[in-house]
Each structure stands twice: as structure tokens, then as C-alpha cells.
Amino acid sequence: xxxxxxxxxxxxxxxxxxxxxxxxxxxxxxxxxxxxxxxxxxxxxxxxxxxxxxxxxxxxxxxxxxxxxxxxxxxxxxxxxxxxxxxxxxxxxxxxxxxxxxxxxxxxxxxxxxxxxxxxxxxxxxxxxxxxxxxx
Amino acid sequence: xxxxxxxxxxxxxxxxxxxxxxxxxxxxxxxxxxxxxxxxxxxxxxxxxxxxxxxxxxxxxxxxxxxxxxxxxxxxxxxxxxxxxxxxxxxxxxxxxxxxxxxxxxxxxxxxxxxxxxxxxxxxxxxxxxxxxxxxxxxxxxxxxxxxxxxxxxxxxxxxxxxxxxxxxxxxxxxxxxxxxxxxxxxxxxxxxxxxxxxxxxxxxxxxxxxxxxxxxxxxxxxxxxxxxxxxxxxxxxxxxxxxxxxxxxxxxxxxxxxxxxxxxxxxxxxxxxxxxxxxxxxxxxxxxxxxxxxxxxxxxx
Numbered sequence: 001x002x003x004x005x006x007x008x009x010x011x012x013x014x015x016x017x018x019x020x021x022x023x024x025x026x027x028x029x030x031x032x033x034x035x036x037x038x039x040x041x042x043x044x045x046x047x048x049x050x051x052x053x054x055x056x057x058x059x060x061x062x063x064x065x066x067x068x069x070x071x072x073x074x075x076x077x078x079x080x081x082x083x084x085x086x087x088x089x090x091x092x093x094x095x096x097x098x099x100x101x102x103x104x105x106x107x108x109x110x111x112x113x114x115x116x117x118x119x120x121x122x123x124x125x126x127x128x129x130x131x132x133x134x135x136x
Numbered sequence: 137x138x139x140x141x142x143x144x145x146x147x148x149x150x151x152x153x154x155x156x157x158x159x160x161x162x163x164x165x166x167x168x169x170x171x172x173x174x175x176x177x178x179x180x181x182x183x184x185x186x187x188x189x190x191x192x193x194x195x196x197x198x199x200x201x202x203x204x205x206x207x208x209x210x211x212x213x214x215x216x217x218x219x220x221x222x223x224x225x226x227x228x229x230x231x232x233x234x235x236x237x238x239x240x241x242x243x244x245x246x247x248x249x250x251x252x253x254x255x256x257x258x259x260x261x262x263x264x265x266x267x268x269x270x271x272x273x274x275x276x277x278x279x280x281x282x283x284x285x286x287x288x289x290x291x292x293x294x295x296x297x298x299x300x301x302x303x304x305x306x307x308x309x310x311x312x313x314x315x316x317x318x319x320x321x322x323x324x325x326x327x328x329x330x331x332x333x334x335x336x337x338x339x340x341x342x343x344x345x346x347x348x349x350x351x352x353x354x355x356x357x358x359x360x361x362x363x364x365x366x367x368x369x370x371x372x373x374x375x376x377x378x379x380x381x382x383x384x385x386x387x388x389x390x391x392x393x394x395x396x397x398x399x400x401x402x403x404x405x406x407x408x409x410x411x412x413x414x415x416x417x418x419x420x421x422x423x424x425x426x427x428x429x430x431x432x433x434x435x436x437x438x
Binding site: 010013014017018019020021022023024025028032035036038039041042047076077080085086087088090091094095099100101104105107108109115118119120122123124125126129130131 | 150151197198199202203204221222223224291292293294330332333334335336337338339340341342343345365366369370371373374375402403405406408
């Protein structure tokens with residue numbers, strides 16, 4: 001933990017990055033069943049059941065109602081807040097037939113076309129995106 | 137004796153596998169990315185460079201591991217690994233053949249060096265492992281190299297520190313150097329470079345920082361050991377942390393390195409592509425800091 005005197009400071013820094021939810025232990029605990037639900041969609045028979053009746057399938061999982069509704073709404077920013085991790089959530093948007101670029105762009109408030117154009121032009125600059133407090 | 141002859145680093149974006157599998161690897165979008173690997177494909181095919189075994193450092197992306205078990209460092213000691221079904225069917229690429237003799241030797245040596253490895257005998261391997269093979273070897277009927285998968289947790293925080301990764305590389309070099317059979321071994325570090333796949337800040341790319349990182353893999357500087365996690369997060373996006381895996385490769389090359397080839401391109405999907413080929417100049421690594429690691433009787437047993 002170079003640069004940190006203790007674990008509390010190490011973790012507190014993660015809350016100071018604009019538009020980013022670092023997948024900490026706290027989020028991993030909160031999102032455990034959400035992520036395991038997403039993981040279950042790796043199996044074709046589960047994907048079939050999920051697509052046939054999303055609400056019935058998700059009700060089999062011990063998730064909070066808030067998490068279930070965010071999944072049904074494909075609200076990925078909300079899902080990050082509720083403990084989702086992008087590599088697990090990828091199973092949900094892959095099942096919908098979305099690519100990473102298509103799904104990721106929905107979290108930025110940009111259209112897919114504008115997001116792709118930004119990437120081709122060199123991506124989002126880190127300027128002003130490094131710190132909430134420092135605003136750098 | 138087995139010897140580490142080179143280190144290779146490469147991004148492992150899944151879309152590169154898709155591009156190769158669908159024959160789009162030379163189109164306008166992917167052409168410039170794959171062109172940067174032409175040098176390496178020629179270099180690695182030459183008999184004097186051709187590795188017998190690659191120790192391939194990568195991370196699993198919710199394929200072989202889910203949230204039920206999260207090993208920090210895991211080494212594959214199995215005979216073979218099939219490409220994983222990541223939700224849209226497994227990639228139609230050859231199975232990956234392991235090297236259990238060397239893998240078990242490394243696993244034992246690392247544990248004596250106080251790296252408490254998780255040992256894996258059976259698992260499927262996802263794009264993190266198969267995409268780098270595609271980038272280096274294109275589309276062969278069988279991969280022309282044996283592979284020892286070494287999976288690192290860079291998903292759930294905290295991942296290992298850069299310093300710990302570098303030290304693991306040094307311990308891998310000690311293990312390879314003490315293996316009796318004559319083998320040409322390469323270490324590959326994969327993942328990165330700058331990218332963020334989540335939240336409002338998604339799409340972040342930092343070419344300046346990425347190129348600083350590439351610069352510092354060359355020569356004898358050890359500055360990268362001391363880059364804290366928060367710097368990767370702020371400067372290179374939430375998924376840029378994968379670059380700590382490149383430091384395992386760098387640590388395994390010893391005291392100083394020479395750059396043979398370097399390639400950088402933006403974008404591929406959400407990601408900055410980085411690729412570098414390094415050769416050890418002075419491959420010496422520090423002796424084992426542990427009692428068992430220096431115990432001749434213990435070493436003779438492995």
C-alpha cells in the first residue's frame with residue numbers, strides 16, 4: 001500500500017474519483033447475490049429461462065427489490081451503486097446482445113454514436129476527472 | 137536449465153478475439169492494431185526465439201471464477217485448458233496445453249518463497265488468456281507453445297500491490313532458473329492499458345501516462361514498483377489496474393531490460409492497446425529472502 005498510512009485512508013481515496021465506483025469489499029458484499037445472479041447467465045439454459053420470464057427468474061435470487069428493479073431497467077449506474085461489478089453485469093448485457101461499447105456508453109449519458117466518436121478521437125481526457133476534491 | 141529469455145506484454149481486449157475469429161483483423165478499424173503485432177509474430181516464429189513454455193499472467197473476467205472464490209494469485213498446474221464460454225459460446229480456438237512439470241515446480245518454489253499460491257488443476261480460460269495467444273500466433277491449428285496460466289485478482293479490491301507483483305516475478309525467475317530441463321521460457325504480462333468500463337467517467341484514456349509506464353519497463357529503473365493503486369485509478373481508469381500484471385513479467389526479467397519492439401494504439405473498443413517485447417540484459421534477481429527458499433534440502437526435493 002505504497003503512499004498510504006492505513007487501510008481507512010486507502011479506501012477513503014476511492015470515493016474521491018469522479019464517476020467511478022471502485023469494487024471494494026463493501027460493494028462486493030452488498031452485491032454478492034446480484035453478481036452471482038448475473039454469473040448464472042453464463043449457462044444457456046439459464047439464459048433461456050431468464051429471457052422467457054425475467055421477473056420470475058430474478059425472484060429466485062435473494063436480492064433486494066431495488067437491485068431486481070435496477071436489473072430489469074438495465075440501469076447500470078444504479079447497479080454499480082448497489083454492488084454490481086461490470087464483469088458480472090456484462091453477462092446481463094451480453095444476453096441482451098449488447099457489446100461492451102454499447103452497454104458502457106449508457107452509463108455516460110452520451111449516445112452510442114457520440115461515445116464511439118469520443119473513443120476514436122482518443123478517448124475521454126483525464127483532465128478534470130482525477131479527483132472530486134482536488135478538481136484536477 | 138530452464139531460462140527466461142524474453143518478456144512480452146499485451147492488452148487482451150475481448151473484441152480483438154472477435155475481430156480475429158471473424159476475419160476482421162485487417163480492416164480499417166483493427167488493421168492498425170494488428171499491424172503492431174506483425175513484428176512480434178515474425179520474431180517469435182524464429183527458432184532462436186521460439187519459447188517452449190509461456191508463463192501467461194492474466195486475469196479471469198468472471199468466467200472460471202465467480203464471487204464464491206477469489207484467489208489473489210493462482211497458478212494452473214493442469215494438462216490442458218479449454219476456452220471458456222463467456223456467455224456467447226466458447227471461442228473456436230485450440231485448447232491450451234499446459235506444462236504440469238514446470239508449473240508444479242514453480243508452484244512449490246513460490247510457496248517456499250512465501251508466495252502462498254492457489255493451485256488450479258482444472259479450469260476454462262477466457263479472453264484474458266486466449267486473446268494474447270491470438271495476437272502473437274494468429275490462427276494456428278494448435279498453439280505452438282505450452283502455457284502455464286497465472287491468474288491474478290484485479291477485480292475485487294484490493295488487488296496485489298505493484299511491488300508484490302514485481303517480487304512475484306523475481307520469485308518466478310528463481311523457480312524457472314532452478315528447473316533441470318533445458319527450456320526456453322517467456323513470461324507474458326497481459327491486460328491494460330488505460331481503460332474504464334463503468335460509470336460516467338467510462339472511456340477514459342491517458343496516452344501520456346501509458347507511455348510513461350512503457351518507458352519505465354525498459355532499463356534498470358524500478359519506479360513502477362511504487363505506483364499505488366489510487367494512481368492507476370485516477371490516471372488510467374478503473375480497469376487500468378490490470379497493468380500491475382505487467383510488473384510480474386517485468387520482475388521476472390531481472391535487473392535490466394532492453395526493448396525489442398513497442399506498439400501503442402487508441403482505441404480498441406473502450407481501451408488503449410499497448411504491446412511491448414523486452415529482453416533481459418542483466419537477468420539477475422535477488423536471492424530468496426526466506427529460510428525455506430534458501431534451504432538446499434527443500435530445494436532438492438522439488
